[in-house]
Amino acid sequence: MRHRKYPFIFGFLVVPVVLYIALVIWPYLQTFGYSLTDWSGASPEMNFVGLDNYVKLFGDSVFLDALQHNLLLLIVLPLVTILLALFFAFMLNVGGKGGTGGVQGVRGSAFYKVVFFFPQVLSVAILSVLFQGVYRTDQGGLLNGVLVELGIEDPNQPWQWLSDPNLGLWCVMGVLIWSGVGFYLVLFSAAMQSIPKDIYEAALLDGAKRGTTFFRITLPLLWETIQTAWVYLAIAAMDAFALVSTMTPGAYYGGGPDHHSEIMATLLMRNFVTFGKAGYACAMGVVIFFITLVLSVVSLRVTRREKIEF
Amino acid sequence: MSTNTDATTGVPAQRTGGDNKPRKPAKDQRFADGGGVLNVFSHGFLALWALLIIGPLIWIVLGSFKNNSEIGGSAWSWPSHWSFDAFGRAWDKGIGSFFVNTVIVLAGSLTLTMLLGAMAAYVLARYEFRGNKVIYYFFVAGAMFPVYLALVPLFFMVKNLGDVIPWLGLNQYVGLILVYTAYSLPFTVFFLYSFFRSLPSAVHEAAMIDGCSHSRAFFQVMVPMAKSGLISVFIFNVLGQWNQYLLPLTLMQQQTGNDPDHSMLAQGLMNLAQQSGYASDFPGLFAGMTIAMLPVLVVYLSFQRQVQAGLTSATLK
Numbered sequence A: 001m002r003h004r005k006y007p008f009i010f011g012f013l014v015v016p017v018v019l020y021i022a023l024v025i026w027p028y029l030q031t032f033g034y035s036l037t038d039w040s041g042a043s044p045e046m047n048f049v050g051l052d053n054y055v056k057l058f059g060d061s062v063f064l065d066a067l068q069h070n071l072l073l074l075i076v077l078p079l080v081t082i083l084l085a086l087f088f089a090f091m092l093n094v095g096g097k098g099g100t101g102g103v104q105g106v107r108g109s110a111f112y113k114v115v116f117f118f119p120q121v122l123s124v125a126i127l128s129v130l131f132q133g134v135y136r137t138d139q140g141g142l143l144n145g146v147l148v149e150l151g152i153e154d155p156n157q158p159w160q161w162l163s164d165p166n167l168g169l170w171c172v173m174g175v176l177i178w179s180g181v182g183f184y185l186v187l188f189s190a191a192m193q194s195i196p197k198d199i200y201e202a203a204l205l206d207g208a209k210r211g212t213t214f215f216r217i218t219l220p221l222l223w224e225t226i227q228t229a230w231v232y233l234a235i236a237a238m239d240a241f242a243l244v245s246t247m248t249p250g251a252y253y254g255g256g257p258d259h260h261s262e263i264m265a266t267l268l269m270r271n272f273v274t275f276g277k278a279g280y281a282c283a284m285g286v287v288i289f290f291i292t293l294v295l296s297v298v299s300l301r302v303t304r305r306e307k308i309e310f
Numbered sequence B: 001m002s003t004n005t006d007a008t009t010g011v012p013a014q015r016t017g018g019d020n021k022p023r024k025p026a027k028d029q030r031f032a033d034g035g036g037v038l039n040v041f042s043h044g045f046l047a048l049w050a051l052l053i054i055g056p057l058i059w060i061v062l063g064s065f066k067n068n069s070e071i072g073g074s075a076w077s078w079p080s081h082w083s084f085d086a087f088g089r090a091w092d093k094g095i096g097s098f099f100v101n102t103v104i105v106l107a108g109s110l111t112l113t114m115l116l117g118a119m120a121a122y123v124l125a126r127y128e129f130r131g132n133k134v135i136y137y138f139f140v141a142g143a144m145f146p147v148y149l150a151l152v153p154l155f156f157m158v159k160n161l162g163d164v165i166p167w168l169g170l171n172q173y174v175g176l177i178l179v180y181t182a183y184s185l186p187f188t189v190f191f192l193y194s195f196f197r198s199l200p201s202a203v204h205e206a207a208m209i210d211g212c213s214h215s216r217a218f219f220q221v222m223v224p225m226a227k228s229g230l231i232s233v234f235i236f237n238v239l240g241q242w243n244q245y246l247l248p249l250t251l252m253q254q255q256t257g258n259d260p261d262h263s264m265l266a267q268g269l270m271n272l273a274q275q276s277g278y279a280s281d282f283p284g285l286f287a288g289m290t291i292a293m294l295p296v297l298v299v300y301l302s303f304q305r306q307v308q309a310g311l312t313s314a315t316l317k
Helices: A002-034 A052-057 A061-094 A109-121 A124-134 A142-149 A168-193 A197-205 A210-238 A241-247 A264-274 A278-304 B036-063 B068-073 B085-126 B132-144 B148-164 B173-198 B202-209 B214-225 B227-242 B246-251 B265-279 B282-316
Strands: none
Touching: A002 A278, A002 B085, A002 B132, A002 B148, A002 B173, A002 B214, A052 A278, A061 A109, A061 A168, A061 A210, A061 A264, A061 A278, A061 B036, A109 A168, A109 B036, A109 B282, A124 A142, A124 A168, A124 A241, A124 B036, A124 B265, A124 B282, A142 B036, A168 A210, A168 A241, A168 B036, A197 A210, A210 A278, A241 A264, A264 A278, A264 B148, A278 B148, B036 B282, B068 B282, B085 B132, B085 B173, B085 B214, B085 B227, B085 B265, B085 B282, B132 B173, B148 B173, B148 B246, B173 B227, B173 B246, B202 B214, B214 B227, B227 B282, B246 B265, B265 B282
């Protein structure tokens, strides 16, 4: 039996490993190489320029703005999404009438979960087109229409949403939060339900109130899930390209008005495809790589912590 | 949806007055606040968020029945004629063929992803050999990094490959299928690896003693045992590849005027949106979105438990 083992292992691994190395690993590595050249992308001609691209990158005010926007997304998006998701998960699981050990859900919690989760399965293109309609600047836009109807907004001076320099990025963040909350709600909800009821029973016998059980029992036991969620959302925040490039104004790959909603990925695509600065674009890719690497290291540290066994 | 019966007594919970029910006094008084106020409070917020989710979606569907002046006039206008014209226009503008393109590519890439992913994960999880861990961590590393990092070289690689083997190049189904598969492998392997590790080895050993070959043991013993894990990761991949935007945007570009348009649905819809910015056929655009959303909605509603369980367990593993 032993002599047949290695041909089998080789046979099963060769195709996936070759495909993976050729189409994923090799391009990843090439990016590092190209980032050290002045390659335009259009012609095969390229010269080694050392770290020039990186030096240029950190003197490029547009790039530094984009980096700042990415960091803003990195902080705000996970924070808001997790707080909302936790709030709703708590409402769903414990918000019901006092009853079976404080883990009684509200009526129709299954219905809420189905509805809240739905945006998660929508393609990003649908989200983009949908919210272009919602954020339209005239009264035909859903958001302006609602605000006018509520008397909050003057119909003759509708808000500019995506083309307002101070609002554009926040509008995109709104879409990300809108679509993401349901997923994390379900995630937290599953984690909450796996907490044994006896822990609550014991706390209740000791006279704990609902708020106390949340902060002293639910939150600490969910901590690991919350940290995982944070890392996932941070990676999603680095990946806002599709929405920013299609929703915000700007000639190529969005980022407008006047770079106010620029993120690193939109800048990367514009430099590569439009400006023909492939080497420079690759340098941006490497910066994105290192930020993501830091996030991944953080996530590995998180998951290495010893799990609480129930 | 939820019948919400009290788990211990089997009595349906009531919204008001339940606190004083004589049959279960001790239970309901455990919380000093009884929960009545909180119940109203939570329903308020939950209903508001549900409205925020459903509202825009219904607005889009209604929009596909409106005419242009109704859409432009006010967000609150009601469609006056309820005709399906806009759906026909959207379909003719390419939504139909984008749909077919997406189905062709997904059929290929999902089959390949599941087959190759399961094979690699199985061998890595259950066989000891030199380089085992290295290959595994190689796969895991790929799951962490954003695709932008590879985009520029990937584009040229596929382009050059197309010069040698035409059906593997840009704007080709097979090329995109292979790229989708390669980029889905890291997560698939990562997820199935831990799944195959958790399966008991007794059945497998028994099969081997009975003279079963390694590959037969995989297909006839291990795969059926791993069914639930395979379903989870399959759903994850369906959604991931269906929602893929950046890869088709980069790789499925028409090379010449005669090159057939092989756009994926997401990409085609976005093109339609940009065109309709000029032609301003908003009802057609909204109809296209409705067509694109409908199958997802149907699949989601039919399998919502598996979808939710699959996606969340995928994250936690």
